[in-house]
Amino acid sequence: IKLTYANFPPAPTFPCVQMERWKTEVEKRTNGKVAVQTFPGGSLLDAKEMMDGVVNGQADIGCLCMAYQPGRFMVTNAAALPLGIPSAKVGSQALWDLYSKYQPKEFADVKVLTMFTTAPANIMSKKPVRTLADIKGMDLRASGEAAQILKAWGANQVGMPMSSTPEALQKGVVQGLFSSVEVMKDFKFAELCKYITMTETNIYPFAVVMNQKKWDALPDEVKAVFEELAVEQCLWTGEYMDAHVQESVDWSKAEQKVEVIELSAEEKAKWNALLAPNVDEWVKQAKAAGLPAEEIIDDLKASIATFSQK
Numbered sequence: 001i002k003l004t005y006a007n008f009p010p011a012p013t014f015p016c017v018q019m020e021r022w023k024t025e026v027e028k029r030t031n032g033k034v035a036v037q038t039f040p041g042g043s044l045l046d047a048k049e050m051m052d053g054v055v056n057g058q059a060d061i062g063c064l065c066m067a068y069q070p071g072r073f074m075v076t077n078a079a080a081l082p083l084g085i086p087s088a089k090v091g092s093q094a095l096w097d098l099y100s101k102y103q104p105k106e107f108a109d110v111k112v113l114t115m116f117t118t119a120p121a122n123i124m125s126k127k128p129v130r131t132l133a134d135i136k137g138m139d140l141r142a143s144g145e146a147a148q149i150l151k152a153w154g155a156n157q158v159g160m161p162m163s164s165t166p167e168a169l170q171k172g173v174v175q176g177l178f179s180s181v182e183v184m185k186d187f188k189f190a191e192l193c194k195y196i197t198m199t200e201t202n203i204y205p206f207a208v209v210m211n212q213k214k215w216d217a218l219p220d221e222v223k224a225v226f227e228e229l230a231v232e233q234c235l236w237t238g239e240y241m242d243a244h245v246q247e248s249v250d251w252s253k254a255e256q257k258v259e260v261i262e263l264s265a266e267e268k269a270k271w272n273a274l275l276a277p278n279v280d281e282w283v284k285q286a287k288a289a290g291l292p293a294e295e296i297i298d299d300l301k302a303s304i305a306t307f308s309q310k
């Protein structure tokens, strides 16, 4: 059985590292019955065409960032709200539980193989950001809820997928970005962005989806291997991400002379206060879409608390 697996960013970045790990485990656990051919760097499907490309069979499997189509993935994007997720491991588990409980209809046409999140987002910039005055009007790149957060802080948010960001930074279209900071090393953003402002605000949620017909045609023992890998892959990726963020920060400081800026408690309180309306806005939109919005937020908060204690 040959399966194609599409991914949008370059091979050394975390969505592709987890893809290669999944491929290795699948090929091992099916004793070579399944062969997975991986396509990093948008070579089969691009960031924004990932979901439709898998639905219509251009790729058998695809890895997508749900922030790139916020309206389409309303339920799972609730995990991207500023709710205090402390790590990728906690975020990944909370996201998987959210998906499993609500089974959102936007995934009805695919088989969801796993989900995971980034570590919390921080500001990486060419100029230092120490106060809200510094961020005001700064051209910063983000997507989905992270972009709404930048807007609330007064930045000029510029929306684009991560895979388009190296060129935008290079050309000066943006002065920095807001995402998990393992990208400082993996995309070499530390060569241009000499400052990280630690805000630890929110995560980006990801899904790995499979074409439904391809899934239906798999033998039961292969399906069992994929099912057994779902939660395992979610945890593996969360742990990999958290460790890799630390590695990236250490490398950025030691090799690239990057300054890590910590906000004082007083300054941080001002930043957080500006984000209060963000959850309310999501609740309003989710209710308009007929979703049990408050229940989703309450469930997320409970999962975050539970997984944070483990």
Ligand code: 3IO
Binding pocket: 009, 013, 014, 015, 065, 067, 118, 142, 143, 160, 161, 162, 163, 178, 179, 180, 183, 204
């Ligand atoms: C991301 C996306 C691709 C490769 C590495 C990455 N690290 C964090 C993200 C999150 C994301 O999708 C984004 O747009 O910030």
